[in-house]
Amino acid sequence: MMDPVLEKYREFASTMDYKSPEIPIISTVRGNWASEEEVVSPDYWVENIRKPVRFAEAVEKLFSKSEWILLEVGPGNTLTTLAKQHPGISPEQVLLQSLRHPKLEENDNVFALNTFARMWSCGYPVKWDVLYKDNPVYKIPLPTYAFQRVRCWIDPVMNASEMAKSPNTVEAEGYAEQEGNSESKDLRSEMREIWQEFLGIEKIEDDDNFFDLGGNSLVAVQLFDELKYKLGVVLPLSSLFEAPTIKEITELIEPKISSESEVKKERSNVLVKIQGEGKGRPFFCIHGHFGNVLFFRELAMKLGKDRPFYGLQSVGLSGNEEPIISIDKMADRYISEMKAIQPEGPYHFGGYCYGAMVSRAMAQKLEEIEELYTPPIMIDPQPNAFRKVLNNTVTDAFRKVANNQRIEVHQSNLKDNNFSKKIGYLLKKSKDRSINIAKEKSLFALDELRKWIDIPMPSTLNEVDICNMMAHKRYSRNLERNFNSDVELILSKSLTAKFSKDPEKDWSGFTNGKVNVHLVEDDGVIMSGVMFDEPYVDGLANIIRAIWANEPKSSDSSTSKLPTPVVKQSKQAVAASV
Numbered sequence: 274m275m276d277p278v279l280e281k282y283r284e285f286a287s288t289m290d291y292k293s294p295e296i297p298i299i300s301t302v303r304g305n306w307a308s309e310e311e312v313v314s315p316d317y318w319v320e321n322i323r324k325p326v327r328f329a330e331a332v333e334k335l336f337s338k339s340e341w342i343l344l345e346v347g348p349g350n351t352l353t354t355l356a357k358q359h360p361g362i363s364p365e366q367v368l369l370q371s372l373r374h375p376k377l378e379e380n381d382n383v384f385a386l387n388t389f390a391r392m393w394s395c396g397y398p399v400k401w402d403v404l405y406k407d408n409p410v411y412k413i414p415l416p417t418y419a420f421q422r423v424r425c426w427i428d429p430v431m432n433a434s435e436m437a438k439s440p441n442t443v444e445a446e447g448y449a450e451q452e453g454n455s456e457s458k459d460l461r462s463e464m465r466e467i468w469q470e471f472l473g474i475e476k477i478e479d480d481d482n483f484f485d486l487g488g489n490s491l492v493a494v495q496l497f498d499e500l501k502y503k504l505g506v507v508l509p510l511s512s513l514f515e516a517p518t519i520k521e522i523t524e525l526i527e528p529k530i531s532s533e534s535e536v537k538k539e540r541s542n543v544l545v546k547i548q549g550e551g552k553g554r555p556f557f558c559i560h561g562h563f564g565n566v567l568f569f570r571e572l573a574m575k576l577g578k579d580r581p582f583y584g585l586q587s588v589g590l591s592g593n594e595e596p597i598i599s600i601d602k603m604a605d606r607y608i609s610e611m612k613a614i615q616p617e618g619p620y621h622f623g624g625y626c627y628g629a630m631v632s633r634a635m636a637q638k639l640e641e642i643e644e645l646y647t648p649p650i651m652i653d654p655q656p657n658a659f660r661k662v663l664n665n666t667v668t669d670a671f672r673k674v675a676n677n678q679r680i681e682v683h684q685s686n687l688k689d690n691n692f693s694k695k696i697g698y699l700l701k702k703s704k705d706r707s708i709n710i711a712k713e714k715s716l717f718a719l720d721e722l723r724k725w726i727d728i729p730m731p732s733t734l735n736e737v738d739i740c741n742m743m744a745h746k747r748y749s750r751n752l753e754r755n756f757n758s759d760v761e762l763i764l765s766k767s768l769t770a771k772f773s774k775d776p777e778k779d780w781s782g783f784t785n786g787k788v789n790v791h792l793v794e795d796d797g798v799i800m801s802g803v804m805f806d807e808p809y810v811d812g813l814a815n816i817i818r819a820i821w822a823n824e825p826k827s828s829d830s831s832t833s834k835l836p837t838p839v840v841k842q843s844k845q846a847v848a849a850s851v
Contacts, residue, residue, distance in 0.1 A: 275323050282322060286315035304330025305689065330689065332359050339365040342395060344388070348372045349487065354473040358495060367395055374474050376486055461523045463503070468519060471496045479520040483513050489806075490568040500526070509590035510567040511545040542591070544610040545584040548573040553580030556821075557611050559624030559631045560586050561802070562745075564596075564737040568805045569625075575814035580621075580821075585610060585628075587737045595730045596740035598716055600748035604634035621824075623650030623761070626800060627741060630658055630748060636758040647824050648759040648789070650817060653804065656772075658745065659783060661752040667779040670772035675799055709739060716743045759786040761820050763813065765804065767797030791816045 291313035300307035302320050304327035311317040335341055336359065343366070345352040353368040369391060373384040393399050461479065468477050472486050483493070493510045500506050506526045516522040544557075545566050556576075560566050564587025573582035585607050589596030597603050611620055620639065624632040629651035639646050657675065660668040683702075687695050716734055734740075762780055769792060773779045776790045793812045795804040804813050 279319055279323060283315055283319045286318045289315070299331045299334050301326045301328055301331045303327065305334060325685075327685070328355065329359060330685075332356050333361050336361050336363065336366060339363050340396070342392060342397070343368045344392070345370045348375070350374050350473040351487065354471075354487070354492065357471070357473055358491070367391070368473070370473075374487070376481060377474065377476055379476070460527060461519060464519050464523050467496060467499050467503070471499065477519065480518050483517045484570065488513070490565065493567055494565075507591065509586055510565045511584065511586050511590075513567060514545055514547055514570070543586050543588055543606065544614065545586055546581065547584050548576070548578065548582040550578040551580040554619070554621055555581040555583055555614060557583045557585055557607070557620070557622040559607065559622065559628030559635075560584065561625045562627040562738060562741055562800070563587075564590055564741060568802060571807070571810050572805050572814055572817075575810055576817060583614065585624075587741060589735065589737050589740065595735060596737045598720055598740045598744050598747075600631055600634050600744050601638075603631050603744065604638050607631065608635055608638060617644075619645035619647055621647050621821075623652060625652045625802075625805075626654060627658075627745060628652075629654035630745060633756055633758075634748070637756060640757065646758075648761050648786075650761045650763065650820060652763045652813070653765055653800075654762070655799065656779075658749050659752060661749065662754050662756075662782045664779060664782060667773055674768070674771045678799055709742075712736070712739050713743050713746070716740065717747075754782065754785065756784045757786050758784055759789070760784055761789050761791065763791045763793055763816055765795045765797060766792035767795065768799065771797070789820075791820075 293309050294307075294312055298307040298312060299305070300311075302317070302324050307317075332343075332355075335343055343353060343356055345368070349372070350370050353370055356362070356368055369388045371385065371388060373379050373381060377384070389399075389404075465477055465479075468483075468486075469475060471492050472483075472488060474486060477486065488496075490510065493513055497508055497510060500508065504526065508526065512522065512525060516525045547566070547570055558566070558569055558572075566584030566586045569582070569584045573584075576582060587596060588594050588603070588606060597606065611622065618639070622632060622635065624630075629649075632649040632651055636646060636649050655675075656663055656668045656671040686698055690698070712734055715731075716739070719728060719730065719734065722728055760783065762776075762783070764776060769776055776792070777788055780788050780790065793804055793809065793816055795801070795809045803809055
């Protein structure tokens with residue numbers, strides 16, 4: 274995306290008057306200390322806008338000495354929040370912000386002085402004459418010590434009848450009531466500490482919204498992992514749509530950790546209302562490989578409030594049900610969930626990456642039961658998943674790109690590490706792969722046994738991503754050219770350019786219907802999902818809005834008899850070709 278402007282930027286950078294840095298600089302281009310020579314070179318600053326940001330390595334270099342402080346210069350806490358997620362951070366490491374978070378109601382000068390005071394308390398020298406140049410200071414007397422006011426009078430022992438007449442009974446009952454709520458208050462306090470740690474905000478109120486505080490899917494994953502570790506509670510990330518505040522999420526998990534409440538195996542709620550406003554027919558968006566739908570939020574907000582936006586998350590995320598290990602069964606379940614909201618078609622749905630495969634199965638099942646639907650919107654599907662129906666040339670080219678990106682990731686992780694760390698990294702990757710393969714084989718054997726006997730899924734195999742991967746592989750191996758729906762295909766522009774010169778031609782085997790290809794800007798990394806984040810999400814939302822604008826219209830919005838090119842026209846095209 275930046276390649277076209279590199280030379281112009283180089284020319285501009287060459288006009289600058291560079292000076293040697295007075296303080297050391299850790300380069301996010303190198304992931305190490307920047308040399309004096311490269312900092313004054315225009316080529317270095319050109320690399321800054323083109324090469325990957327090696328933030329993790331740069332932060333690791335900073336964390337090599339715990340006495341060094343990370344001071345975020347500028348508004349907000351994005352930098353410190355990301356730095357706190359680094360596995361190499363020590364408990365002694367100090368991370369500070371120079372300016373308050375927009376949600377923090379505190380005077381800017383007070384916040385800055387507090388940060389200044391914390392740096393001074395860590396041993397950093399202070400130029401007092403500069404700090405108080407325009408603000409002379411005076412000695413003031415400190416207030417005297419205020420003793421804690423505690424009632425220590427011992428009341429006489431009273432029988433039941435005397436206690437009923439006592440004016441202190443109400444006070445005692447109030448005290449008992451407060452004691453009864455102490456468990457909830459303790460839980461809420463613990464929840465607040467977890468939020469403060471992972472969001473990097475010192476003051477969070479019970480009614481502050483997770484998303485307004487800058488929370489995203491990456492922070493949510495770590496926050497919910499902490500909940501699982503500390504409280505033993507398993508929740509899907511989508512719970513944050515239902516309960517986005519400390520108060521609400523505490524109320525949500527309280528019954529789950531109560532020793533008196535019975536654990537009930539209920540049907541999982543896989544349909545998540547992300548944006549519920551609008552009079553148009555709802556759009557249902559199916560999860561990716563890991564099953565969560567939290568990262569759809571930004572897209573749903575960008576699409577506006579003309580129609581509701583629902584996410585379909587994997588069964589099993591909440592722990593109430595076993596994950597589904599069949600794409601066909603997923604399709605059946607998701608169609609039933611859609612019908613609970615919208616009993617009749619036409620249905621508007623699509624999916625991201627893995628969800629494109631589920632969308633394909635859903636479209637075929639809707640066609641079988643003669644339900645109407647508009648062409649599914651399939652976002653960033655991977656050619657490898659559909660190699661049985663696509664041209665070998667394009668799938669082989671994609672596989673080569675995928676392998677190269679995988680190698681680049683490993684090389685980046687191994688670079689600048691000592692020999693023992695490199696060996697440890699390789700052994701861990703090998704071990705994880707072996708474990709995943711063993712789990713997939715066990716799941717396959719379990720599924721075969723279930724044809725003859727009812728066997729519950731062991732907890733060691735009850736992992737949504739592993740079950741989704743098994744379902745994907747089985748469905749992919751049995752794909753046939755029997756898909757007749759028109760489709761709207763949204764692909765990464767920069768990634769597609771690496772393996773395909775003519776996307777519409779290369780994806781033509783995907784369906785017997787029409788393939789409309791739309792290209793969206795992103796980072797070009799396979800399955801990175803950044804097209805759902807700023808700044809790329811605007812482009813993705815614009816494409817989907819344009820697709821919706823071209824959908825068939827009806828004079829009667831209450832009827833399901835909308836014209837559709839999906840079922841009837843596609844079948845006629847197949848019959849004509851035969």
